[in-house]
Amino acid sequence: MHRRLKALSPDWLRGGHSDWRMTTIVCMNPFLTSQAGQCRIVSRQDLLNSGMRPKHITAAVRSNTLIRVRRDHYALPETDRHTLEAVRVGGREACVSAAREIGFFAFDSQFTHVHIPREASRLRSPQSRHVPLAAAPRDGVELHWWPLIDSADGTEYCVGPRDALAQIIQCQEPRFALAALDTALHEHKIRAADLDEIFAHIPDKHGGLRSRIDARVDAGQESVVRDLFRSAGYRCDIQVYIDRVGRVDILVEGCVVVEADSQSHHKTWEEHIRDRTRDRLLAALGYVTLRVLYQDIMFDPEGVLRALQKLVDICRHGSPRVFSIAQAAGIRGA
Template identity: 45%
Template sequence: MDEESFKVKWDAATRAEILAEGMSRRGLEAAVRSGELVRARRDHYVAAATPRAVLQAVRIGGRLTCLSLLQLLGVFVFACDTLHVHIPRGASRLRSPRNRAKPLRRGSKRGARLHWSPLARDEGGTSACVGVIDALIHSVLCQQARHAVATLDSALNKGMITALDLAEIFHALPAKFAVLQTLVDARAQSGPETLVRLMLRGLGCHVDLQVAFEQVGFVDMVVDRWLVIECDSKAFHSTWEAQLEDYRRDGILASYGYCVFRIAAEDILYRPEQVLASLRGLVATRRTLR
């Protein structure tokens, strides 16, 4: 068996599959002793480089899915403090994610969120993860609506899914989620941007995303053709040099007649009520002055 396939695809293989590929029983035991392979559960193995969340999903008896998988792939999720695992119908002898010798305790916070519904794309094979389409379907069911839209925006923006895939996702979801499809926008560069855009839509504003200005470049969004909003994260705006560049960009935008409002990504995520209040105040003041 090609070990590289484990590293790249996060595969899992049974003992029978490994032996069928030509590895001897003694060779398999040696690979486990050396740490090249890990016995996730009885007769199921993964490569040593497999991410911990994937290993734990296999140990339980399923495949990684939903927020756990998307987070691992770099797709925006608001929070993921529980392991999400898809379990095939009829599965039994589910084990603890931390100890393959112990049964899984249902309802335990140290357990996992189990997804039992049939997959939209059951690709089978040896993958230890569901496909991105099914992970996104599960993510809509497991998050608040606005966070689900941000996750879908992120997957589209990163090129992980297409517009046709998006239609398939909503076709597989209950009809009550259909309204969310109209809110998805692949231009959003980050989860916080999506969340602010949804706040502004709720206030009845017109929002343009990723608008280019001469001498400035692209800004995150322009609201009602007068307000520029930038969603700043610590990763790109923490140094004085970066802040100075921001001030200069804001000055140029002011010379074009635009006001600029910068919002910290941390506040968008964890103080949304205050952010919404600020946006409401700005919008109301502008409308009053007209």
């Protein structure tokens, strides 16, 4: 491997086996953002160059301070499972696994997606480097064999963002692929010019996705719900600034403000206060607010769309319940 390595301290060389730590090795990697530059997969030569001797490497593996992922590939025990599985198979993280690693939207990264070069050999089970891949069940692992846009892009264990997006477009539902494209652009993982290469690399049947891309979205769930509403024929404006309120995620038909909550963000009490204050201010300005959860956007889009349809109808025609409640009150009063 060609990444530059730096030993933070030589002290571990003088200590016992329990003191040897791979955390003294830093990999200067401009492509990797999720680990602040830390190199998680290193070769035997990298370890030797850092000052370790062969007996140190053997002792570190035996003491579980170091994992021998596959031949000539080593990692820390706490290294991400998807990274270990991809390297152990004999490839690199791909598709949604690569998106999660690089830092843009991935709908479901539970399974490890692995890109395998067509000329690859000695493929192994994702769970054991001693078991050939052909003899192992592939549950939990998705293999990608498509040729890459740029095999030199990315890291030793993860394909580059352009290839990850090309794989996602062909592997995932269109709405999730759109969210990946939107957020990759928004987070500056790719440039607008890269879209030409990405769409030239995939079948023409996916070309319609390009006209729906909008890099202004803050998060993948916003992209998914916006596309849901637009596909249903509603006019959607995103990241709209409203006086006294600030920016809102989506404004539908000029009257319904839709706020899409994230998957993992647990709000503090102060954030709840801020949201309720925004809702009150929006109501005072004549807007209706719909707050939708991540799980509802992803797993119950029909229910989210029905809720929006009702709110838009209320904005346009008023609520039928207003008369019904007044009528019922009159009957009870009589």
